[in-house]
Amino acid sequence: MSTVVAATTSSKATRVLGWLTLAGFALLVALAFAWVPEDTRITEQGDVVGQFDAVRLMFVHVPSAILAYTGFGLTFLASLAYLRWRTDWWDMMAHASAEIGVVFGVLTLVTGSIWGRPTWQTWWEWGDVRLVTTLVMVLVFVGYLAVRRIPADTAVRARRSVVIALVGAVNIVIVNRSVDWWENRTLHQQSTLIARKIRDETLFTLSFSFAVGMALFAWLLLHRFRLAYLESQIEQLEVDEAMEERRAEADLLDDSEEQP
Amino acid sequence: MTHVGYLVAGWSISVAAVVAYTGWVLMRGRSLSRRVPENRRRWMMPDD
Numbered sequence: 001m002s003t004v005v006a007a008t009t010s011s012k013a014t015r016v017l018g019w020l021t022l023a024g025f026a027l028l029v030a031l032a033f034a035w036v037p038e039d040t041r042i043t044e045q046g047d048v049v050g051q052f053d054a055v056r057l058m059f060v061h062v063p064s065a066i067l068a069y070t071g072f073g074l075t076f077l078a079s080l081a082y083l084r085w086r087t088d089w090w091d092m093m094a095h096a097s098a099e100i101g102v103v104f105g106v107l108t109l110v111t112g113s114i115w116g117r118p119t120w121q122t123w124w125e126w127g128d129v130r131l132v133t134t135l136v137m138v139l140v141f142v143g144y145l146a147v148r149r150i151p152a153d154t155a156v157r158a159r160r161s162v163v164i165a166l167v168g169a170v171n172i173v174i175v176n177r178s179v180d181w182w183e184n185r186t187l188h189q190q191s192t193l194i195a196r197k198i199r200d201e202t203l204f205t206l207s208f209s210f211a212v213g214m215a216l217f218a219w220l221l222l223h224r225f226r227l228a229y230l231e232s233q234i235e236q237l238e239v240d241e242a243m244e245e246r247r248a249e250a251d252l253l254d255d256s257e258e259q260p
Numbered sequence: 261m262t263h264v265g266y267l268v269a270g271w272s273i274s275v276a277a278v279v280a281y282t283g284w285v286l287m288r289g290r291s292l293s294r295r296v297p298e299n300r301r302r303w304m305m306p307d308d
Contacts (some may be wrong), residue, residue: 009289
């Protein structure tokens with residue numbers, strides 16, 4: 001009896017991971033809106049200050065930033081691996097993770113802007129070094145994806161992509177360290193996680209949002225990598241078909257020349 | 261609750277973006293999978 005093979009990028013592992021991620025996200029929403037208290041503190045003058053309920057935006061903004069870093073960092077590592085082993089596998093991995101990184105990089109900027117309006121009274125600040133370096137980092141990887149769309153031999157495309165990934169990787173470090181290197185030129189605070197300056201409920205939920213984010217990243221990466229693999233297989237099939245047609249044409253030509 | 265509009269905007273844009281991207285990846289994967297022979301789709305498994 002023949003079996004039917006599903007024509008998708010899913011597998012048993014991705015289905016399990018997908019459902020776990022979805023369940024994790026539902027729990028994250030519950031924690032973020034029903035458990036975490038609003039962010040307030042009282043100053044020495046007796047004024048109540050803080051992010052108030054805008055703190056709940058942190059549970060999408062901060063994991064988005066972490067996933068963008070992860071995507072771009074993985075692109076860098078896969079690009080290095082491509083330089084070492086020169087296999088399509090690493091090139092496809094770099095492409096898949098860069099695309100996911102761009103999605104979350106754009107989300108980081110958008111959600112950060114939405115959070116900044118009620119907290120800092122501004123949507124965007126060109127003088128803020130963290131904002132501008134993040135924008136540059138995302139644009140570099142948008143450029144990376146654009147370069148990959150230029151028609152070229154796969155090896156040439158991979159080499160071009162590696163160069164941009166290496167340049168982009170320098171930016172990851174600059175973005176991450178910018179709040180320490182230029183602390184007077186940013187509205188962003190230095191790491192509150194390491195200094196434990198946030199409430200336990202907020203810290204727990206933020207950590208949980210990282211875990212859900214990482215599960216989502218892994219799930220997306222598996223599907224996106226398989227998509228890249230399918231694209232490469234179709235390219236290969238098209239090349240095989242073209243060669244087969246050429247061979248058939250050449251055989252036909254030989255036959256006609258042999259006839260008197 | 262304060263800043264409701266910002267919360268709704270931030271969360272819904274994030275969810276919508278991830279759902280849209282996920283949908284694109286899955287739909288494109290489904291359409292390309294049909295064009296690739298089964299023996300070249302290594303992660304595939306028979307449907308139950």
